[in-house]
Amino acid sequence: MQEFEEKHEKHIEEILNVLETDQDRAQIVSDLHKFVDGYKIDISTARAAVIRKYGGNPEALFTPSSKPLSQIVGEEPNVNFRAKLLTVNQKEITLKDGNKRQIHEGTLGDSSAVLRYTSWQEEFPYEAGTVVDVGGAYSKVWNERIDVNMGDRAIINIVEDEALSALEIDVGSMNKGTTTSQECTIATLQNGMNGVNLNIRVLDIEKREFVNKTTNETKNLWSGQMADASGVTRFTAWKDTKMEAGKAYRIESGYVKEWQGVPDLNVGDYTTISPLEIDDLPPMEAFEAGLAMPIESLAVRGGSTDVVVDGYVINVREGSGLIFRCTDCKRVLRNNQCMVHGKQDGNPDLRTKAIVDDGTGSVTTFLDNTLTEQVLGKTLDDCLESIKSNFNPESIKDDLDKALKLKPVKIRGFTRSDDYGMMFFAKEVTLLNSDSVKEQAENLISEMGV
Numbered sequence: 170m171q172e173f174e175e176k177h178e179k180h181i182e183e184i185l186n187v188l189e190t191d192q193d194r195a196q197i198v199s200d201l202h203k204f205v206d207g208y209k210i211d212i213s214t215a216r217a218a219v220i221r222k223y224g225g226n227p228e229a230l231f232t233p234s235s236k237p238l239s240q241i242v243g244e245e246p247n248v249n250f251r252a253k254l255l256t257v258n259q260k261e262i263t264l265k266d267g268n269k270r271q272i273h274e275g276t277l278g279d280s281s282a283v284l285r286y287t288s289w290q291e292e293f294p295y296e297a298g299t300v301v302d303v304g305g306a307y308s309k310v311w312n313e314r315i316d317v318n319m320g321d322r323a324i325i326n327i328v329e330d331e332a333l334s335a336l337e338i339d340v341g342s343m344n345k346g347t348t349t350s351q352e353c354t355i356a357t358l359q360n361g362m363n364g365v366n367l368n369i370r371v372l373d374i375e376k377r378e379f380v381n382k383t384t385n386e387t388k389n390l391w392s393g394q395m396a397d398a399s400g401v402t403r404f405t406a407w408k409d410t411k412m413e414a415g416k417a418y419r420i421e422s423g424y425v426k427e428w429q430g431v432p433d434l435n436v437g438d439y440t441t442i443s444p445l446e447i448d449d450l451p452p453m454e455a456f457e458a459g460l461a462m463p464i465e466s467l468a469v470r471g472g473s474t475d476v477v478v479d480g481y482v483i484n485v486r487e488g489s490g491l492i493f494r495c496t497d498c499k500r501v502l503r504n505n506q507c508m509v510h511g512k513q514d515g516n517p518d519l520r521t522k523a524i525v526d527d528g529t530g531s532v533t534t535f536l537d538n539t540l541t542e543q544v545l546g547k548t549l550d551d552c553l554e555s556i557k558s559n560f561n562p563e564s565i566k567d568d569l570d571k572a573l574k575l576k577p578v579k580i581r582g583f584t585r586s587d588d589y590g591m592m593f594f595a596k597e598v599t600l601l602n603s604d605s606v607k608e609q610a611e612n613l614i615s616e617m618g619v
């Protein structure tokens with residue numbers, strides 16, 4: 170362990186630095202060791218996972234993997250970029266509650282674009298001409314223009330970048346960001362995008378009726394799922410497009426609107442649809458097992474209706490295991506108490522809230538009764554039976570810890586977002602046994618006769 174600690178001294182210091190708390194150093198070392206030597210996860214992924222485990226922001230660790238300003242689209246919740254500040258103006262604004270606040274705004278640029286920015290941070294001690302790395306900013310579309318915003322959680326660092334520093338940026342002639350027609354893939358679709366062009370295959374489509382509340386008119390709409398090699402999206406068509414399940418189409422001038430916290434591709438009056446002449450999209454069978462996406466991309470996108478994530482369970486949260494639900498409203502009881510229907514014994518149920526991390530991000534994952542039974546390898550009745558003998562309902566949570574914690578998993582399901590972030594509701598879970606991985610490797614080696 171000491172050897173490990175010496176070898177990774179720099180990483181351990183950085184983790185402690187980012188966490189900014191009196192986190193036990195020995196615990197951090199032991200966690201990092203478990204990830205790196207025990208589970209063979211690369212050091213930078215392991216480092217990020219340890220930081221996240223203790224509630225830190227791993228972005229503070231990295232030089233943001235920035236993208237050119239011209240590639241920032243509207244409504245991105247988390248953008249990293251490097252830019253030169255071209256103008257910096259202080260401004261006083263009056264908030265809704267009547268309080269006044271100082272903000273800073275101006276323009277910033279790189280060799281690809283010039284964008285307007287607003288900083289909401291209390292202090293903004295940077296002068297025009299300074300080159301900065303910004304992590305955790307967000308973008309908004311305003312008057313058909315892309316603006317970047319630096320909120321409280323944005324990280325701004327001054328950097329030495331001679332090339333960018335010396336670059337003459339002509340504000341007038343620059344690209345002001347793209348809000349019109351753009352070639353997309355499903356993975357890049359985000360809420361608020363307009364004029365998206367893409368090639369897709371329709372997985373399923375159904376006609377539905379809805380009543381327009383203002384006119385009381387009954388209209389038809391068509392909805393279902395579409396996919397390309399990058400992902401699956403739900404879609405809504407407001408006119409009869411004659412699209413059929415299984416067929417491939419070219420969509421031009423679609424737009425993206427959020428529905429239940431997930432981006433939904435909309436086919437509106439101005440959207441055109443034509444059958445693809447050369448269908449080079451994956452066949453229907455390719456979508457049966459689901460498409461994998463890194464959690465980071467999933468979060469940037471705002472979620473998905475059907476996606477696969479490969480990662481590690483880094484924690485099983487409290488409230489997992491054997492729970493009791495209200496017999497009336499199914500809310501989870503606390504101390505035999507429903508917040509609406511009062512004291513009772515309730516109905517027993519099983520569930521799991523696990524934090525799954527794939528190195529690019531983490532997501533709270535919910536396993537229902539059936540999947541929790543699958544992971545435990547025993548039924549609800551078995552669990553109730555074991556409680557009768559050990560009088561310890563917490564033992565089911567311990568069993569879940571044993572079954573899941575630090576184990577590689579493949580989960581397939583859909584997401585929902587609320588104020589607390591993105592939640593993943595699993596429809597399938599596969600425990601990738603690390604022993605079996607090891608066994609396979611050993612078999613392979615012996616087969617090769619090494």
Ligand SMILES: [Zn+2]
Nearest residue numbers: 495498507510
């Ligand atoms: Zn209730």
